[in-house]
Amino acid sequence: MEINYGKEYIYDSADLDRHEGRVIEDLKAGSRVSIPDPDAWLEEGRRNILLTSVDAIIDWARRSSLWPAICFPACCAFEFIAANGPRFDLSRFGMEILRASPRQADLMITAGTLTWKMAPNVRRIYDQMPEPKWVIAMGACGISGGIFRSSYNVVPGYNKILPVDVYVPGCPPRPEALIYGIQLLQKKIAKAHAVPDLPKLPEIPRL
Amino acid sequence: MTVALPAGEIAGKLETKFPGCFEEGGKDNLLVKADSLLDVAAFLKDQPDLKFDYLNYVTAVDYYAYFEIVYQLTSLEHNRSIVFRTRAYGRDNPTMPSVTGLWRGADFQEREIFDLFGVAFTGHPNLKRIFLWEGFQGHPLRKDWNG
Amino acid sequence: MTTTQEMTLRTEPFVVNFGPVHPSTHGVYRMRATLDGEVILDIEPVFGYLHRGIEKLAEERTYTGFIPLTDRLDYLASMSNNLGYCIAVEKLAGIKVPERAEHIRVIMAELQRIASHSIAVGAFVNDCGAYFTPFLYLFREREKVLDLFDMVCGQRLTYNYMRIGGVSQDIPPEFLPALEKYVNHMTPFLNEFEFFLKQNEILLARAKGVGILPNQAAIDCGISGPVARASGVNWDLRKADPYSIYNRFEFDIPTGEAGDCYDRYRVRVEEMKQSLRIIGQAMKNIPDGPVRADVPHIIRAPRGEAYGHIEAPKGELGFYLVSDDSIAPYRCHIRPCSLINLTALREMVRGWKVADLIIIFGSIDITMGEVDR
Numbered sequence: 001m002e003i004n005y006g007k008e009y010i011y012d013s014a015d016l017d018r019h020e021g022r023v024i025e026d027l028k029a030g031s032r033v034s035i036p037d038p039d040a041w042l043e044e045g046r047r048n049i050l051l052t053s054v055d056a057i058i059d060w061a062r063r064s065s066l067w068p069a070i071c072f073p074a075c076c077a078f079e080f081i082a083a084n085g086p087r088f089d090l091s092r093f094g095m096e097i098l099r100a101s102p103r104q105a106d107l108m109i110t111a112g113t114l115t116w117k118m119a120p121n122v123r124r125i126y127d128q129m130p131e132p133k134w135v136i137a138m139g140a141c142g143i144s145g146g147i148f149r150s151s152y153n154v155v156p157g158y159n160k161i162l163p164v165d166v167y168v169p170g171c172p173p174r175p176e177a178l179i180y181g182i183q184l185l186q187k188k189i190a191k192a193h194a195v196p197d198l199p200k201l202p203e204i205p206r207l
Numbered sequence: 208m209t210v211a212l213p214a215g216e217i218a219g220k221l222e223t224k225f226p227g228c229f230e231e232g233g234k235d236n237l238l239v240k241a242d243s244l245l246d247v248a249a250f251l252k253d254q255p256d257l258k259f260d261y262l263n264y265v266t267a268v269d270y271y272a273y274f275e276i277v278y279q280l281t282s283l284e285h286n287r288s289i290v291f292r293t294r295a296y297g298r299d300n301p302t303m304p305s306v307t308g309l310w311r312g313a314d315f316q317e318r319e320i321f322d323l324f325g326v327a328f329t330g331h332p333n334l335k336r337i338f339l340w341e342g343f344q345g346h347p348l349r350k351d352w353n354g
Numbered sequence: 355m356t357t358t359q360e361m362t363l364r365t366e367p368f369v370v371n372f373g374p375v376h377p378s379t380h381g382v383y384r385m386r387a388t389l390d391g392e393v394i395l396d397i398e399p400v401f402g403y404l405h406r407g408i409e410k411l412a413e414e415r416t417y418t419g420f421i422p423l424t425d426r427l428d429y430l431a432s433m434s435n436n437l438g439y440c441i442a443v444e445k446l447a448g449i450k451v452p453e454r455a456e457h458i459r460v461i462m463a464e465l466q467r468i469a470s471h472s473i474a475v476g477a478f479v480n481d482c483g484a485y486f487t488p489f490l491y492l493f494r495e496r497e498k499v500l501d502l503f504d505m506v507c508g509q510r511l512t513y514n515y516m517r518i519g520g521v522s523q524d525i526p527p528e529f530l531p532a533l534e535k536y537v538n539h540m541t542p543f544l545n546e547f548e549f550f551l552k553q554n555e556i557l558l559a560r561a562k563g564v565g566i567l568p569n570q571a572a573i574d575c576g577i578s579g580p581v582a583r584a585s586g587v588n589w590d591l592r593k594a595d596p597y598s599i600y601n602r603f604e605f606d607i608p609t610g611e612a613g614d615c616y617d618r619y620r621v622r623v624e625e626m627k628q629s630l631r632i633i634g635q636a637m638k639n640i641p642d643g644p645v646r647a648d649v650p651h652i653i654r655a656p657r658g659e660a661y662g663h664i665e666a667p668k669g670e671l672g673f674y675l676v677s678d679d680s681i682a683p684y685r686c687h688i689r690p691c692s693l694i695n696l697t698a699l700r701e702m703v704r705g706w707k708v709a710d711l712i713i714i715f716g717s718i719d720i721t722m723g724e725v726d727r
Binding site: 002011013016071072074075077079080081082084086094098102112113115117118121122125147148150151152153154171172174191 | 369374375376377381382386388398402403404405406407408410411414420423426429430472473490493497500510511512653723
């Protein structure tokens with residue numbers, strides 16, 4: 001078949017852009033309040049509720065093989081990759097598999113600044129992850145918007161659109177700090193029930 | 208060493224070739240009128256002893272009464288550079304001819320100026336917002352934009 | 355006798371969306387690709403997923419307070435971003451930098467070039483199919499550079515080290531011996547690394563002749579940096595328009611001829627070797643003296659405008675500053691070398707297959723922090 005390079009886009013890109021713009025505006029309007037952190041486990045831990053031995057085994061399996069999903073907007077991504085590298089080895093915690101597909105991941109490490117344009121995509125990735133799933137907000141931009149907080153396009157913290165379990169400060173946090181955050185998450189998983197109770201989030205429309 | 212050409216040298220040549228292309232008092236900083244922008248730009252690019260074939264950047268500055276679009280060109284052969292500018296008056300719907308026909312590198316940069324300042328470029332192959340989404344209200348880098 | 359009838363299949367081009375979250379694209383870059391089977395007809399890039407409004411934030415910060423924001427532009431080459439911005443402000447305000455600071459700046463900028471090219475070359479070879487082995491080798495060497503930076507300013511990725519008029523603090527006494535050890539170690543490492551990859555069949559088959567950018571198109575699109583030099587444009591700001599004290603050092607500018615992915619890879623590896631050469635010359639006879647000119651932290655630049663540009667690892671990074679005699683810039687525009695280098699992507703990939711699209715895109719080497727700002 002003759003390839004005709006003279007053809008420009010065969011789809012209506014303006015229409016697609018308008019639809020995506022509406023999705024972004026809706027998400028922005030609906031994210032004024034932070035989503036509360038799922039920290040019910042702290043209270044339970046204080047009350048010393050005993051877990052069954054099945055729970056203990058499931059939790060051990062889950063926390064020792066956390067597979068992160070790829071979500072690398074910005075600079076923190078390179079500290080995460082360095083943490084995965086040969087020097088600060090994350091694979092000793094069972095995390096060397098960086099899953100490209102969110103369907104096979106259970107941890108989302110948000111490494112970078114979140115912008116309103118990117119927000120629906122990150123939410124979609126989070127929604128596609130099967131439960132149980134956890135989120136680590138990495139870096140100052142993940143916690144509160146960081147150095148860019150007063151900008152027009154920056155979401156002031158990932159907890160506006162996702163429930164966050166662990167916050168790792170730093171700009172960017174050193175790989176050692178990230179590993180400490182992951183160990184805190186592992187402690188949380190050790191004390192959790194087999195089926196975590198995550199808040200129900202509003203749906204993002206399909207493309 | 209790239210020599211930044213002083214405006215006076217080029218201004219004389221441009222004035223003889225395109226009389227009336229400069230705004231009033233615009234000869235010292237090469238302030239060109241918007242309608243003669245394309246002629247001046249093509250002359251600067253094609254003339255063999257000028258040959259400014261490399262566009263460093265196109266940017267806009269908001270000076271309340273007008274938007275000033277600044278161009279910097281470099282001649283790789285003669286190792287010289289020059290800055291010239293033009294103004295788009297009015298805040299409601301400022302327009303400017305596009306130089307993407309001469310330097311293709313201006314493509315994304317003019318889209319950025321349209322997105323962040325609101326200056327529309329006539330003759331641009333694909334003028335739409337580049338960094339912000341369709342449906343974003345306003346143009347953020349304007350001085351009178353608030354939230 | 356049988357005759358075969360040809361059956362013409364009617365096919366239609368279809369649109370596939372790449373990104374913004376994709377394991378192979380470097381950062382949050384999105385492309386809507388129109389494909390005819392595997393062959394690419396057209397791509398439409400979509401940007402803005404990391405647009406943080408840095409140019410608008412510049413108008414709210416002081417000149418010195420903007421330096422940490424410049425770190426986050428091309429976050430793999432923070433020292434170069436800092437240097438470009440400081441040179442622009444020094445041009446605007448007419449500040450002269452002391453000699454010791456100039457030497458330190460050159461050493462930091464060239465070390466940063468090696469670190470940035472390590473990631474570029476590693477990610478490129480990763481995309482070609484060498485799953486992580488060369489990438490991790492180069493990453494291990496990059497960690498040594500980051501250790502040197504850690505020694506100097508305490509940070510591994512976004513340094514905030516350069517100041518207007520010099521650098522923020524002096525180098526500690528253990529820095530120079532460590533730097534010498536690094537230079538002596540890195541040169542044979544690069545030769546060994548190249549030896550494994552230079553004539554590798556798979557790399558040659560995947561990268562030679564792929565994604566050719568002609569010389570005239572490169573100049574027309576405003577391409578700069580290793581991408582332009584691989585297409586034969588002999589233009590390097592360190593030689594053509596020397597800034598800092600680059601005119602005192604001897605080094606070559608590697609250029610390619612064909613302008614394909616393989617040439618871009620070779621240009622980057624050769625540039626790493628030339629950077630080691632410059633560092634070797636710069637670290638001899640560093641004069642004593644102050645490391646920062648005697649300027650206040652809050653600078654009030656005189657009315658006017660200036661454009662300062664440097665040869666960053668990715669291309670020509672420039673800062674256009676307009677000042678209205680106050681403590682913050684009136685307008686700060688950043689010339690994004692990665693965004694302008696992407697102008698040529700659309701015609702470089704037409705006719706190639708999807709796998710080549712990833713390689714061609716990887717060979718341009720962009721950082722989304724700089725594209726989107």
